[in-house]
Amino acid sequence: MKANPNRALLEIFRDKGLDIDASSDFEVERALRAGFAPGRIMLTSQVPSTRLETWIPLGVLYNACSLHQLERYGRAFPGREVTIRVNPGQGSGASHRVNTGGPTSSFGIWHEHLDQAKELAARHGVVLRGLHTHIGSGSDPAVWTRVAHLVLEIALQLPDVRTVSLGGGYRVARVQGESETDLRAVGEASRRAVLDFEKRTGRALRLEIEPGTYLVANAGVVVATCVDVVDTGAKGFLFAKLDTGMTEVMRASLYGAQHPLGVAGAESRPRQAVVFVGRCCESGDMLTPAPGDTTKLAPREVPRPEIGDLVLVGGAGAYCAAMSTLNYNSYPVAPEVLRERDGTLRLVRRRQTIEEMTADELPASSGGPA
Numbered sequence: 001m002k003a004n005p006n007r008a009l010l011e012i013f014r015d016k017g018l019d020i021d022a023s024s025d026f027e028v029e030r031a032l033r034a035g036f037a038p039g040r041i042m043l044t045s046q047v048p049s050t051r052l053e054t055w056i057p058l059g060v061l062y063n064a065c066s067l068h069q070l071e072r073y074g075r076a077f078p079g080r081e082v083t084i085r086v087n088p089g090q091g092s093g094a095s096h097r098v099n100t101g102g103p104t105s106s107f108g109i110w111h112e113h114l115d116q117a118k119e120l121a122a123r124h125g126v127v128l129r130g131l132h133t134h135i136g137s138g139s140d141p142a143v144w145t146r147v148a149h150l151v152l153e154i155a156l157q158l159p160d161v162r163t164v165s166l167g168g169g170y171r172v173a174r175v176q177g178e179s180e181t182d183l184r185a186v187g188e189a190s191r192r193a194v195l196d197f198e199k200r201t202g203r204a205l206r207l208e209i210e211p212g213t214y215l216v217a218n219a220g221v222v223v224a225t226c227v228d229v230v231d232t233g234a235k236g237f238l239f240a241k242l243d244t245g246m247t248e249v250m251r252a253s254l255y256g257a258q259h260p261l262g263v264a265g266a267e268s269r270p271r272q273a274v275v276f277v278g279r280c281c282e283s284g285d286m287l288t289p290a291p292g293d294t295t296k297l298a299p300r301e302v303p304r305p306e307i308g309d310l311v312l313v314g315g316a317g318a319y320c321a322a323m324s325t326l327n328y329n330s331y332p333v334a335p336e337v338l339r340e341r342d343g344t345l346r347l348v349r350r351r352q353t354i355e356e357m358t359a360d361e362l363p364a365s366s367g368g369p370a
Contacts, residue, residue: 001027003212003318004220008338008348010034013215021168021210025051028060044085044132046107048072056080063132065108067116074124082121083130083163086111088150107134111150114157128158134167134210141185148193155197155205162203166190168210172217174315175258183214213318220317222248222334226263226309227279237275237297240305242313245278245285247331249313249320253284256292260314266303273299276311280329287313321349327357 001010002023010020011034019040020031028051031041038059043049048069049062056062056077063083064070073082087108109117121128133151148166155161173180190207198204224244231238251257261276263269275297278285290296305311326333336349 001031001212002322004216004320004322005030006321006336006348007034008346009216010036014040018215021212025049025055028055042083045069052076063130067109067113067120070109070117070120070126071124074120074126077126079125079127081127081129083132083165084109084117084128085132085134086114086117086151086154088133088147088154108132111154114154118158127160129160130163130165131155131158131161132165132167134165134169141182141189144181144186145189145193148190152193152197156201161205163206163208164194165208165210168212168214170209170211170214172213172315172318174218175260178258181214216317217319218315218317220315220320222313222316222320224311224313226305226307226311229305229307237299238272238304239275239277240311241277241279242287242311243279244313244334245280245287246282246325247278247280247328248324248334249278249287249316250323250325251319252287252289253282253294254323256289256294258291259287259316260312261287261300261302262312262314263303263305264310264312266305266309269303271301272304274302274305275299279331280325282328330354330357332357 001020005027007030010031014034014036020027020036020042022028022031022041022043022045024045025043028041028043032038038055039061042061042063043055044063044065046065048066049055052062052073053076056073061083062073063085064073065085070082070084073080085108087102087105087110089102089111118128120126131151131154133147144166151164151166155164170181170183170186171179194205194207222244224242226240227243228241229239230241246253249259252259274288276287278287284294286297288298288300290298321334321336332352332354333349335347335351338346338348340346
């Protein structure tokens, strides 16, 4: 769900039979409001839930991501079933920042602490019915294969496990030259591993995956306007300033992620090396950092932009609107439009107003309690 939680998209995927992996209590609430049945929502939260006693009686599924979370669940719901997230000790990703497995990641119960998890579960009569992992946004099938085998070795130590999730992180190529996860290769390796496990143990496992980015990343485009063009001399750079940036696309500033950029209707103009930057008063608000390195600029060869041009920022369907710096410099949340199959456009998020942005603020003279 965290890839893109817009209600219109949630409803589309709900009707297609997909379930929700929620990363917070608030995502659970939004999924319920979008019409998902509680049993189709699993809460997998980095921090302990503050509404566990509300969700579990409703039928929401729970994935304990630490020993503390498992202990709290066991105390509240002894004798119930639960899934645990385990860090298998290995991960995959373009950098540590997108690696959610291995010793540099805080996600999940470290695999060497599995006996403690089993003791906690036994103490409260909790049945460990599911095993969940997530190794990061990598594309190497060999790593996925090794991790699949690691996870199944962990499942051997959990005799009640019937469902195994290999998580997400299926890397998507957004620009030319990027590698992406070969889902056929990863899928075949996972299939063989699971079938071999069944042959060896007699236990048939249900396999789950979380392809959030894969489903929406390249389905989204930010339509921006070039509002200014400046340069820093013959030995400097040519900058195109856009009326978007980290307020809609944070991935570039955060990870050095690459997004396709195009200047609409400018194909006949001479091409130049251009650094595209955002509208925020931040040196890090740029859309053309070097791949994986936010400290360096990587100009794009494009038709020279002019003030008033439309600039298309592609690959923006995942972790853009959902992971932006909302209201930084007091910019309102941008509207979102859904393109239907017949080409018609439908507004699915209206532009935020300044009144909505400040509605929860109180004046210093209000005198109310903190």
